[in-house]
Amino acid sequence: MKNFKKLLLIACSVLMVIGLVACSKSDSVGNDKGKASSDKVEKKSYDKVVYAYATFNNIPNSDVLETVAEEINVITREKINVEVELLPIAIFDYSSSVSLTLQGGGQIDLFESLGDFNNSVSSDMAYDLTDMIDSYAAETKEIIGEDILKSTTKGGRIYGIPTYKPYALTPMVIYKQEIADELGIDMTQVKDIFDLTDVLRTVKEAYPDMTPLVPVQTGTSGVNMTIPEVDYLTDDYYSPKGILKGNDMTVIDYYGTEEFARLADLTRTWYNEGLILQDAATTTSTATELMSADNSFCYVASYSYPTEDTAASISAQTGGIPLGAVQIGEAYLDTTSINALTWMVSSTSKVPEAALKFLNLTFTDPDVINLLIYGIKDRDYVMDEEGFVSYPEGQDAASVPYTAQLSVGTLGNFFKMYPQEGTKKESLIWEEEQNQLAKKSPAMGFTFDSSEVKTEYSAVINVINQYLPGLLCGSVDPVEMIPEFRNKLSEAGLDTIIKAKQTQLDEWLKNN
């Protein structure tokens, strides 16, 4: 037994030594590799940029990616002396995949923030672009404008470029046209969320087996987005903490507002009368799936496209059920609605200038943008005489070799992309106007840095996950639950978060 123990000890120590040697070895190997690749780059004299983007479509295989990258490289070699490697990542792994690659020392030069601009900046993931933007991305800066660029500025430094697209989210009700016509419901009379109840009752009366309203996604009936003029102050729409309302610059508790209480009452009424899906708070089916079924009538959601276009595009996703859409609120722009999708150069990038130059092309060069989105002409898409794009005959999004068509609103400049068949060119004009006309939060440009209240954040998020879905879907009684919910929130430290937000906001107001 004793011998065995000694042996074990020896074995362990030998392993430790081997491990250390292996560590140092792998380090040196890594360095050599780095050198080797930079040597290569010098020989060819093109900087290599890795462009990591989130895709909602299938990930194409590497041969196909190469062909698209090569087409892009033909342009970039000549224009900016850069070669690009495309790295599409499925949307649901995107954030973790990018952050793990960067931690592991892998190369990603350009990436997008999916909702967490602030986090990327406070953990030093993003390169400070302030000094480079004028020399390498001046055109982009001009297109986007100083105002919008403010949303990705922190402490006077620019850390990214927001995707240029229709920002303003307008709350709408999407409904089945045939049922509305049959029952003689005039949907244009629905002006706000509270008008919806009577419509739902009419439908329920005619079709007792139907659940007229379905949730837009897990845990929300969509009603939360209908509160007008809310600046979420950098928080997720689905778990707001401290917010600003209207022009008042005091940070308030979202769940203490009268509007929130009224909405919770409303959804409770729907739930009790069977007007909303009973397991709306837990179902993992998406609105489009639920709308494809026969026993649903409508859902509430916010989109950045005109009502007819939205209805047409969702109709296509539900297998061609004729849908209508009606606007039930006004769009409102706050910092998060713009910087939620921000393109950043990674702080570990060896070629930040080259990366920024390429990023600039994704905002300015239609050929580059459309190669990224639609792939290669006549293989992945066809274009008619009027310039509308569709899939080649007999093909669809799943069968063409390359497409990132569902990422249209996330890559570079949306307004330079070829329009898809079924949309109207006037819509683009409407959307660009909306960006200018939509009411903007007085705190536009302010971003909240949550790093000092991380502990409270994680506790508060847990409480919100626990109570909010039930309240937004009506499955719990608001009279009893809202006080309990708010109690738990303040125990978890919501007040500290609100105070921290107010302090940072006051500071920001002083400087702006």
Add this chain to the structure above:
Amino acid sequence: MKKVIKKKNRGLTKSGPLLLIALPGIIYLFINNYIPMFGVFLAFKDYSYVKGIFGSDWNGLNNFKYLFKQDAFLIIRNTLLYNFTFIILGTIFAIIVAILMCELGEKFRVKIFQSSLLLPNLLSWVVIGFIGYAFLNADTGFINNTLIKLMGSGKEVAWYTTPKYWPFILTIVYLWKNIGYSSIIYMASISGIDKSIFEAAKIDGAKKLEQIKHITIPMLKPTIIILTLMAVGRIFYSDFGLFYQVPMNSGALYKTTQTIDTYVYHGLMELQDIGMSAAAALYQSVVGFVLVITANAVVRKVDNDNALF
């Protein structure tokens, strides 16, 4: 002295080839379990992508704070109670199943039963979550729609918003999934027991139940102790799939379904803070380590032969 050295050498020559066989496993363990342990620094760092793991600023114990906020007591209670239940019930049921299997005798029947008991273990938690959903769904679920209607006794239950049923549901689901698998180890130990002991007992007039009580279970004791000790080491962890997928992550159930792993997951999905996740992992391992040492010390005191070390 000479004798001792000789003996030592003999030990090495004897175990050398065996060690060689174990080498791939040891190397794997080292690469997979020891090298990543450098990451433990992260638990005390304010991680920055530019500065890297070792260059980031020290953060003291700040990363640990959120683990002791507010519901910490409830979450620790849930984690511990569930794991205790699983260890106790899991062991009891696994032994019963193993004994029954061994008594079946005929190979063909054993194979059929064993495969059907193992099947749930091969399903992923996501699938099991949806099987549960098919039973418990408020609108169309089997229990609400068929069972309760058949029994004619009134009210449908909103399963996914009523916390009080979930300790039972989760325990049943856990047992259903895991028993087949854990009974295999016990079956192996039972078939290792010398058959002549049973024969001798039979001649002495011992009935089946007496044989089980006086021979099988005492012979299984070492296996039970080792498996339990290993389970105790993981008592601060929870099976994430069970607690996240099976209740469909329903917020209203957190009172009885939230464990340390799901709490950390919920809190950090939005923050994506590497330091805080590392802190949670360190906290769990340290508590697990302390518990194993204590449990082993207790076993050693009571029954020295069966202690793990």
